[in-house]
Amino acid sequence: MASTTLQQISVSLDTRIPLEAMVLQRLHRLPKDRQNDWLRQLVLTAFQSECHAIKSEQRQPAFTNSMGKSNATSYMYSGHNAPIPKQQRTEAVAGSQNFGNMTDLPNIFPVNKAQKPFTHLRRVIGEQ
Amino acid sequence: MTELTDEKNTDQRQASIADNPMQVVQVGLDDGYAYTKVALPDGRLVSVPSRARMGAAGVTWIRDVEQRIFEYETAGSVYSVGAVDGEPTQFDEYPGSALNRVIVQHALQEAGLSGRSLHMVTGLPVAAFYRGDGQQRNQAIQTKRDGLKLTVEPVVAKKSSKRQALKASIAFHEVIPEALAAWYDFVIVTLDDGVTLDADRLNAPIAIVDIGGRTTDYVVVQDQGVVHGSSGSLNRGMLDVKLRVANLIQERFDLHELGEQIISRAVDTNRLRLHGKDHDVSDMVMNAKRELVERLYAETRRKLGLGVELDRILFVGGGSAALSSDIADWFPNQTIADHAAFANARGMLKYLQFVCDDS
Numbered sequence: 001m002a003s004t005t006l007q008q009i010s011v012s013l014d015t016r017i018p019l020e021a022m023v024l025q026r027l028h029r030l031p032k033d034r035q036n037d038w039l040r041q042l043v044l045t046a047f048q049s050e051c052h053a054i055k056s057e058q059r060q061p062a063f064t065n066s067m068g069k070s071n072a073t074s075y076m077y078s079g080h081n082a083p084i085p086k087q088q089r090t091e092a093v094a095g096s097q098n099f100g101n102m103t104d105l106p107n108i109f110p111v112n113k114a115q116k117p118f119t120h121l122r123r124v125i126g127e128q
Numbered sequence: 129m130t131e132l133t134d135e136k137n138t139d140q141r142q143a144s145i146a147d148n149p150m151q152v153v154q155v156g157l158d159d160g161y162a163y164t165k166v167a168l169p170d171g172r173l174v175s176v177p178s179r180a181r182m183g184a185a186g187v188t189w190i191r192d193v194e195q196r197i198f199e200y201e202t203a204g205s206v207y208s209v210g211a212v213d214g215e216p217t218q219f220d221e222y223p224g225s226a227l228n229r230v231i232v233q234h235a236l237q238e239a240g241l242s243g244r245s246l247h248m249v250t251g252l253p254v255a256a257f258y259r260g261d262g263q264q265r266n267q268a269i270q271t272k273r274d275g276l277k278l279t280v281e282p283v284v285a286k287k288s289s290k291r292q293a294l295k296a297s298i299a300f301h302e303v304i305p306e307a308l309a310a311w312y313d314f315v316i317v318t319l320d321d322g323v324t325l326d327a328d329r330l331n332a333p334i335a336i337v338d339i340g341g342r343t344t345d346y347v348v349v350q351d352q353g354v355v356h357g358s359s360g361s362l363n364r365g366m367l368d369v370k371l372r373v374a375n376l377i378q379e380r381f382d383l384h385e386l387g388e389q390i391i392s393r394a395v396d397t398n399r400l401r402l403h404g405k406d407h408d409v410s411d412m413v414m415n416a417k418r419e420l421v422e423r424l425y426a427e428t429r430r431k432l433g434l435g436v437e438l439d440r441i442l443f444v445g446g447g448s449a450a451l452s453s454d455i456a457d458w459f460p461n462q463t464i465a466d467h468a469a470f471a472n473a474r475g476m477l478k479y480l481q482f483v484c485d486d487s
Contacts, residue, residue: 122484
């Protein structure tokens with residue numbers, strides 16, 4: 001990466017604040033060559049989380065609507081071979097477009113970020 | 129050793145990915161010891177050989193389109209990936225290694241994901257994912273999860289103003305057992321207008337046999353649970369064919385050393401070119417394959433018996449495609465998956481799209 005595209009930021013953390021102290025403690029446990037990557041990942045994850053929260057608030061009416069539909073579709077997933085229309089899977093996000101003029105945040109989330117239809121299949125692997 | 133590889137056209141590749149560069153792309157990636165396979169939500173499947181070595185290539189490419197060796201930097205070291213004599217990938221730590229990391233980054237670049245932020249699911253061999261008692265090997269899984277999140281920079285961006293090769297950044301990474309990924313591919317069926325579960329496949333007792341490069345994985349799924357007694361990994365795969373052929377060639381032609389790419393080509397084409405002359409090595413390749421098939425057959429019988437209690441035995445992995453004629457009559461109720469080399473990558477993508485929590 002060209003050096004002009006890399007920008008360094010400096011952050012001060014206060015050890016008197018428990019959460020910030022924990023971040024520092026976790027950071028110092030890592031090998032030196034991984035610390036920068038870990039911090040970068042931490043910032044990106046936090047930013048994603050913030051974007052997600054803001055978008056959730058903005059699309060509240062549409063999201064509520066999609067939750068109602070997800071109850072209906074969960075019946076179809078449980079062994080009946082009825083396909084789930086893509087329209088329903090994308091509705092929560094598509095609905096947010098109605099509020100598009102209220103935000104200039106980039107849409108950094110996958111289209112089917114709404115309720116995943118087959119989460120119960122994680123148990124096959126052994127996940128809870 | 130031949131696996132299906134999509135024709136690559138950069139313009140078409142770029143056009144088929146969502147136009148918004150800020151949008152996360154979901155990726156299923158099966159980073160095998162022989163080939164690294166990528167499945168994308170638009171249906172494209174891309175495969176690259178898992179071939180890299182430490183150090184710069186030392187080649188100046190006059191035309192970008194001719195470039196066949198690509199350099200990447202990670203953790204302060206430069207690696208060359210592509211048309212190089214690759215370092216062996218057959219070591220236990222490969223899944224979390226820098227070698228693995230640069231090969232994965234190269235596969236993502238070849239898939240047209242330069243500069244994109246990704247959510248990704250990859251895999252570990254069954255025996256590397258589970259202990260014998262069925263408990264997950266959390267440390268190995270976490271090592272793999274963390275390993276691929278480390279930064280890998282395409283070096284080309286530093287050297288050329290014409291090529292724009294930005295790293296593909298992995299924002300979310302989950303790891304699942306490799307052969308089990310093929311089960312998800314088998315039971316989750318995508319249709320033109322949505323997605324569904326195949327109820328018959330979901331509850332039927334099914335064995336997946338995944339013949340890969342270094343390992344052959346077995347997974348039996350019954351009542352939506354893994355039967356650990358019949359599941360596991362055998363450290364045999366298509367790379368053993370290559371190793372055996374290399375030994376036979378050295379013996380017959382009295383050679384001390386031969387490049388890894390020449391051996392690969394000999395296995396793929398049954399011909400070896402030495403001193404400008406072609407030599408037929410089909411008997412060596414056939415013998416090496418037969419030895420592998422015999423070993424796999426014995427292990428498969430040991431794990432699955434005659435398969436009478438199984439509804440189906442599904443063969444997946446690049447080895448299943450390459451050995452299709454040799455394994456054709458092992459079980460009356462067996463099937464070789466469509467594009468078998470990509471079954472795991474497809475399953476990993478479906479797991480990401482429809483099962484796991486990547487919020």
